[in-house]
Amino acid sequence: MGLLSSVFKKNVSEEPPKPVAAPQKTDVAKKAETTTKEVKPVVDKITLGYTHLSGCTGCTVALADNYGGLLTLLDKYVDLKYMPTLADVRHIQQVDVAIVEGSVCIQDKLAVEEIKETRAKAAVVVALGGCAAYGNITRFARGGQQNQPQHESYLPIGDLIKVDVLIPGCAPTPEMIRNVAVMAYLLLKGTKEQKDLATAYLKPLMTMAAGCNAACACDIMTSVINQGLCMGCGSCAAACPVRAITMEFGKPNLNRDLCIKCGACVAQCPRGFFNTDVISEYEAINEAIMAALQ
Amino acid sequence: MGAELGKYKSCVSARSTDKEILKGAQDGGIVTSLFAYALEAGIIDGAIVAGKGDLPWKPEPVVATTRAELLAARGTRYNISPNMSLIKEVTRSYGLDKVGIVGTPCQMQAVRKAQLYPFGLREVGDKIALAVGIFCMENFPYQSVLQLVEDHAAMKMESVKKMEIGKGKFWVFGERGQVVQLPLKVTHKYEQPGCHVCLDYVANMADISTGSVGSPDGWSTIFVRSKIGDSVWAKAMAAGCFETKPMETVKPGLELVTKLANEKISKNRKTLEERASFGTGKGLRNPYL
Structure with missing residues (x-):
């Protein structure tokens, strides 16, 4: 697919920084004069939230382990609206994309409320990591632990709400989270061709989300x-x-x-899913993602 | 069709100039020479290759970090070496930053999926420095090779010097000089079932892919595919690792490669179609959808 590669080379590296580069300068200058903090986020960012349920924070760490890449993501593409651990705001807000880490304990009222609120306030819900996607290690819980012995039933979020994108793995890799983040940006803010590419890339993850909520070797x-x-x-x-x-x-x-x-x-597993049209463009897509994060 | 040979930047017929490598090579000694050069030039720190396993003619994925280890893994063993199984370990306990890997077309697909969708392979994708693919019509489980050699060819596994698939036959060469040829009709039923849905003959997703088909005996056909492949191949050529002939000048030539690729792909497309309506109103899973 020459289409995909031509698209990516043309746009990803060049287009998104443009709106950033210009306003940033004036912002910085203004800041120096008036010492007000940055009020206006960069225009074309997508808004992101991070709901943390019964998970070990390993997924958060994996996200943070993108290091400079994470900073670039936050600079150019993503406006982080709420997230325990990495942001000051923890309350669930209206966002384009909500990432969920951890499974839902159905004896924990707050967790059940939060996952429903997350769904209600997000256009796209991403189950990040094995716990949110499949229950993972929390599938083995049977209660009795300090200091909430009655918390014994943990469900993957897909058992309670509709999930749009699944990222399995424990922990999912920083690279995988990064790739999905870039693709989500293209899906929501990109040109027609970029949207097509992002859709093609994310499709297997959406299919997984629509499928079974349990995983096992x-x-x-x-x-x-x-x-x-x-x-x-x-x-x-x-x-x-x-x-x-x-x-x-x-x-x-x-x-x-x-x-x-x-x-x-x-x-x-390459025989789990193999979307030839996307994977055969591995060279262009990888280069473009790297360029986007420069 | 037209896409049966994948994308490539150049295609030549080649042979290693290294006499020591050629002595134990399956064909042109391409894979061993490429990795030996890449090791020496610092392009890779080591390579995952099909080494010797615990049984005769059973391969075992090994990490070769020296020329001697590469030499020990020369030649084709017609059964499964799960080279991808080491792709994370090679960056962990072996500590390699620049990894070479050789594999069949399906394993090259696994490499690229690992780079684009790294679900469980953290900090692995960007360490793959050279992926060499080998042409592949199908593979066999170890027990199939055992049965072909011991039951059909009536030879002991230990006494086999070389196996080869070529000219429409499965060849078994014994240490004492005896040669048995089995028609491929006999071998077909022993093939690994997973191979029958494969739509890639010449490792379209490798950096460089190679195989005997299309070139004269003792030579190999080469496709240079990616930017990495292009740069490594140019350096290896400049270092005098290979002698080459233009593909148009060699005997069976690209025509045969194209013919076999089309045969494999159309046969397996048909298998995929049949799988879609395998039961009554129910089919088997298609991984490409």
Whole structure:
């Protein structure tokens, strides 16, 4: 698809910084004179919120581990409206994209309220990480822990609200979060072609969101090997964060006692999904994302 | 079709100039020479290759960080080496910052998916410095090779010197000089099922892809595909690692590569179509949708 690459090269690196570069100078000058703090966020940013439920903050750390890339994202593309840990504002607000970390404890009234409010106030809800997407390690909870022993039932957010985009993994990688953030920006603010590219890139993650809310290493069995699709590349074994998968005689061997149900294996599997038109443009897309974050 | 050979910047027939590498090579010694050069030139710190496993002719993915380790992994073993399984480990316990990887077309697809959708592969994608793909019609489980060699060719695995698929036959060469050829009709049923939905013959997503098809015996056909591939190939050529012939001048030539690629792709497209209506009103999953 020459389309995708030409689009990206043309626009991503050049277009978004433009509105930033000009107003910034005057802003800085003004600031120096009047010492008022920056009031007006850069025009074409998307608004982002981050709802933190029953998760370990590992996803937050993964987001922060984009280092300079995160600062560029916040500078040019994203206006962070609320987020515990990285922002002062914690109250859920109206946003374009809400990222949710952690699963929902149904005995925790506040958590249930928050996830519903998140859905009500966001155009796009992203389940970030295994817990929000599939329950992950919180699937093993059965209550009795200090200091809320009655908190025993944890659900992936998709069991309570409609989710638009899923990012599996424990923790999902900084690069994956970055890629989705850039694509979300293009989807909401880009040109027609950029929207098409972002849609194509995000489509598998949307399909996952519309599908099953449970994950397990056995997905490699049920949706890949049982379907006659496995070719023994070993991606699942490499992606597993807890080494629950080893390759024996060229096929994955699962240790389900180790599996934490994060969904990384089947998401990473090239026979899990493989959108050839997007992935064959890997060179242009990678270069463009890197350029966008300069 | 037209897209059966993927995108490429250049295509030549080539052979390594390294006599030591050629001695144990499957064809032109391309993969070993490329990695040996890349190691020496500091383009990679090491490469994931199909090394020797715990059974005769069973490959095991290994991280080769020296020329000797690369040499030990020369040659084709016609069964599965899950090279991607080491792609994260190679950047962790092995501590490599610039990784080379060789693999079949499906493994090259896995490499690119890992770079674009790195769900569980943190700080891996940008460390892949050279991905070399090999042409592949299909692969076999280890037990299939065992059965082909011991039951059909009546040879012991230990006594096999070389295996080869070419000229429409599966060839088994013994240590004592005996040669058995099996018609591919016999081998088809032993193929790995996952190969039958593959739509890539010449590793379209590699930096450089190579295989014997199209070139004379002892030579390999090369496609240079990406910017990385282009730069590495130019440097390796400048360093005198390879002798080349223009593709138009060699015998079976690109025509045969195109023919086989089309055969594979149309056969497997048909398989995908059949899978869509495999049951009654129900089909099998299509990974490309």
